[in-house]
Amino acid sequence: xxxxxxxxxxxxxxxxxxxxxxxxxxxxxxxxxxxxxxxxxxxxxxxxxxxxxxxxxxxxxxxxxxxxxxxxxxxxxxxxxxxxxxxxxxxxxxxxxxxxxxxxxxxxxxxxxxxxxxxxxxxxxxxxxxxxxxxxxxxxxxxxxxxxxxxxxxxxxxxxxxxxxxxxxxxxxxxxxxxxxxxxxxxxxxxxxxxxxxxxxxxxxxxxxxxxxxxxxxxxxxxxxxxxxxxxxxxxxxxxxxxxxxxxxxxxxxxxxxxxxxxxxxxxxxxxxxxxxxxxxxxxxxxxxxxxxxxxxx
Amino acid sequence: xxxxxxxxxxxxxxxxxxxxxxxxxxxxxxxxxxxxxxxxxxxxxxxxxxxxxxxxxxxxxxxxxxxxxxxxxxxxxxxxxxxxxxxxxxxxxxxxxxxxxxxxxxxxxxxxxxxxxxxxxxxxxxxxxxxxxxxxxxxxxxxxxxxxxxxxxxxxxxxxxxxxxxxxxxxxxxxxxxxxxxxxxxxxxxxxxxxxxxxxxxxxxxxxxxxxxxxxxxxxxxxxxxxxxxxxxxxxxxxxxxxxxxxxxxxxxxxxxxxxxxxxxxxxxxxxxxxxxxxxxxxxxxxxxxxxxxxxxxxxxxxxxxxxxxxxxxxxxxxxxxxxxxxxxxxxxxxxxxxxxxxxxxxxxxxxxxxxxxxxxxxxxxxxxxxxxxxxxxxxxxxxxxxxxxxxxxxxxxxxxxxxxxxxxxxxxxxxxxxxxx
Numbered sequence: 001x002x003x004x005x006x007x008x009x010x011x012x013x014x015x016x017x018x019x020x021x022x023x024x025x026x027x028x029x030x031x032x033x034x035x036x037x038x039x040x041x042x043x044x045x046x047x048x049x050x051x052x053x054x055x056x057x058x059x060x061x062x063x064x065x066x067x068x069x070x071x072x073x074x075x076x077x078x079x080x081x082x083x084x085x086x087x088x089x090x091x092x093x094x095x096x097x098x099x100x101x102x103x104x105x106x107x108x109x110x111x112x113x114x115x116x117x118x119x120x121x122x123x124x125x126x127x128x129x130x131x132x133x134x135x136x137x138x139x140x141x142x143x144x145x146x147x148x149x150x151x152x153x154x155x156x157x158x159x160x161x162x163x164x165x166x167x168x169x170x171x172x173x174x175x176x177x178x179x180x181x182x183x184x185x186x187x188x189x190x191x192x193x194x195x196x197x198x199x200x201x202x203x204x205x206x207x208x209x210x211x212x213x214x215x216x217x218x219x220x221x222x223x224x225x226x227x228x229x230x231x232x233x234x235x236x237x238x239x240x241x242x243x244x245x246x247x248x249x250x251x252x253x254x255x256x257x258x259x260x261x262x263x264x265x266x267x268x269x270x271x272x273x274x275x276x277x278x279x280x281x282x283x284x285x286x287x288x289x290x291x292x293x294x295x296x297x298x
Numbered sequence: 299x300x301x302x303x304x305x306x307x308x309x310x311x312x313x314x315x316x317x318x319x320x321x322x323x324x325x326x327x328x329x330x331x332x333x334x335x336x337x338x339x340x341x342x343x344x345x346x347x348x349x350x351x352x353x354x355x356x357x358x359x360x361x362x363x364x365x366x367x368x369x370x371x372x373x374x375x376x377x378x379x380x381x382x383x384x385x386x387x388x389x390x391x392x393x394x395x396x397x398x399x400x401x402x403x404x405x406x407x408x409x410x411x412x413x414x415x416x417x418x419x420x421x422x423x424x425x426x427x428x429x430x431x432x433x434x435x436x437x438x439x440x441x442x443x444x445x446x447x448x449x450x451x452x453x454x455x456x457x458x459x460x461x462x463x464x465x466x467x468x469x470x471x472x473x474x475x476x477x478x479x480x481x482x483x484x485x486x487x488x489x490x491x492x493x494x495x496x497x498x499x500x501x502x503x504x505x506x507x508x509x510x511x512x513x514x515x516x517x518x519x520x521x522x523x524x525x526x527x528x529x530x531x532x533x534x535x536x537x538x539x540x541x542x543x544x545x546x547x548x549x550x551x552x553x554x555x556x557x558x559x560x561x562x563x564x565x566x567x568x569x570x571x572x573x574x575x576x577x578x579x580x581x582x583x584x585x586x587x588x589x590x591x592x593x594x595x596x597x598x599x600x601x602x603x604x605x606x607x608x609x610x611x612x613x614x615x616x617x618x619x620x621x622x623x624x625x626x627x628x629x630x631x632x633x634x635x636x637x638x639x640x641x642x643x644x645x646x647x648x649x650x651x652x653x654x655x656x657x658x659x660x661x662x663x664x665x666x667x668x669x670x671x672x673x674x675x676x677x678x679x680x681x682x683x684x685x686x687x688x689x690x691x692x693x694x695x696x697x698x699x700x701x702x703x704x705x706x707x708x709x710x711x712x713x714x715x716x717x718x719x720x
Contacts, residue, residue: 052526077523079522079523082519084523096304100528141523
């Protein structure tokens with residue numbers, strides 16, 4: 001049984017089609033990256049899974065059940081645009097949301113104390129939300145999304161506003177939840193996070209799913225078509241006809257090759273041009289490149 | 299149900315704990331009680347002082363007649379005027395006046411009355427406190443009476459005969475109702491107008507509180523998190539019921555303090571006689587019950603409309619512009635209520651009070667004036683509750699769409715279109 005299964009899901013607002021015939025299966029225990037440019041239909045898709053919106057066509061199953069008020073409690077959701085009652089006290093706010101998700105208030109209170117401890121917010125638990133810094137508010141938001149230990153967690157830009165230490169804590173908790181069998185859907189524009197955390201991705205553009213599947217398989221299907229070169233000296237070899245595009249970094253360059261080009265030709269050209277090569281490596285394309293390519297073409 | 303209950307509880311607890319609620323609920327009646335007591339006390343206190351009066355009679359022979367007419371009593375039963383001396387036709391009036399003036403300034407005397415030599419001229423009252431109107435009325439009539447008597451005597455007409463002939467008569471208004479008859483001293487009108495103002499302001503206030511509360515959830519984006527936990531309809535129901543519970547609490551506290559005020563006022567009235575007007579106001583229990591039913595009926599009707607407005611807007615400014623949709627019928631009620639006040643059983647009054655949007659204010663108003671036939675009350679309650687169901691259904695649809703919409707304020711046609719969304 002899949003954690004989430006969308007079949008041919010379509011949703012329109014007036015004349016705008018936000019989501020069109022999307023198919024998506026998320027295996028239980030997987031970490032899925034839900035990607036796509038702004039306005040691609042990600043939020044609409046998530047809202048349909050949360051039973052906030054009803055699809056015009058198609059079916060959505062959550063843990064094998066058609067979406068309903070009951071399935072909503074099996075999903076924890078951290079929306080991208082988020083806020084909490086500014087004048088409520090931190091702990092009573094967390095308990096309120098956990099109780100809404102079906103926990104008893106005693107149990108919610110016990111867990112709230114645990115989580116506040118873990119995020120080093122204990123001394124703030126009787127303060128009002130409005131008195132907290134942006135980063136602290138983000139942590140409280142995260143707690144409200146996961147406190148009821150839902151089997152499925154949907155996190156939209158969970159790291160925004162967090163410093164590296166807190167971001168690492170959130171990442172550790174996500175991986176911990178995955179190890180305990182939770183399914184995680186991570187929606188973000190930060191590709192390096194997806195590459196580190198996700199085992200599969202779904203890329204949505206203009207309301208359609210343009211790429212989905214196992215992340216490693218997708219990258220392999222592109223082949224090693226990129227060379228990473230670190231060198232000193234002339235860079236005239238970068239105009240070689242086999243190179244399609246060049247991306248410059250502080251330490252070196254990444255050159256994307258034209259289909260069928262031989263990387264050895266580039267190395268030869270570089271040596272002939274008199275460049276001192278310190279590193280020459282064949283790479284799979286980064287997810288960033290795949291994203292740009294897929295969304296630009298569509 | 300549990301989720302609705304949790305939302306009601308949160309709304310109630312956070313709202314009751316606010317400073318605004320405490321001030322509005324506790325301080326306002328306290329201030330009311332304080333002011334009333336102060337006024338009752340001051341009025342009672344002031345009227346317990348007799349006016350010490352000297353009379354200079356330049357015409358001669360009138361002073362005894364004036365003194366005889368000053369038989370008014372204070373609430374305590376003591377005479378209102380103490381005439382310290384009468385000076386008949388003084389040789390040097392200005393010297394006498396200088397002396398009296400000095401005594402007033404030293405506090406030994408409160409006022410002196412000068413009766414002119416020529417009775418066609420005005421008599422003069424020289425007083426330290428020209429604002430104490432209550433003390434002038436009996437004095438004016440006593441002087442008047444003395445002057446008229448002296449003129450009648452001059453023409454050889456017997457005073458008592460004339461007094462018998464010209465004695466005036468009063469018109470006393472008595473209200474007839476099923477309970478019997480009661481003397482009317484303007485209290486029916488007072489209660490009716492107070493009722494209209496109270497119902498109008500409470501419906502408006504609690505409607506706007508509901509709207510603001512939803513708007514706050516939207517502007518702070520708490521809504522995004524909320525709808526991941528509960529159904530929008532549960533959220534709307536919990537919100538409206540939570541604010542209703544706050545309103546109920548506030549009215550309960552006010553009713554108790556009103557009862558205290560009435561008891562206290564009546565006790566003060568019995569002691570001083572000054573609160574007679576207050577004690578004359580009798581609000582029947584049935585009227586309070588109807589006012590309660592129609593308030594809560596009206597609250598559900600209007601607050602669900604205000605809720606839809608709150609959900610449709612993204613900021614206070616837009617809401618201020620769109621709230622006329624919910625406010626218009628309520629404001630219109632205030633324009634037409636005098637129609638009902640003038641003739642509560644006219645055809646226009648009957649029809650207007652059956653219309654659900656006006657009924658919450660107009661029907662209790664009719665009850666306060668003259669209890670309408672039972673079928674009219676039953677019909678208006680029936681229509682009111684039917685339209686509550688319809689309005690809540692429509693508001694819930696607008697709410698469901700609106701809470702996800704940010705950006706420009708929707709137009710009325712857009713709101714209508716939202717009704718058709720699934």
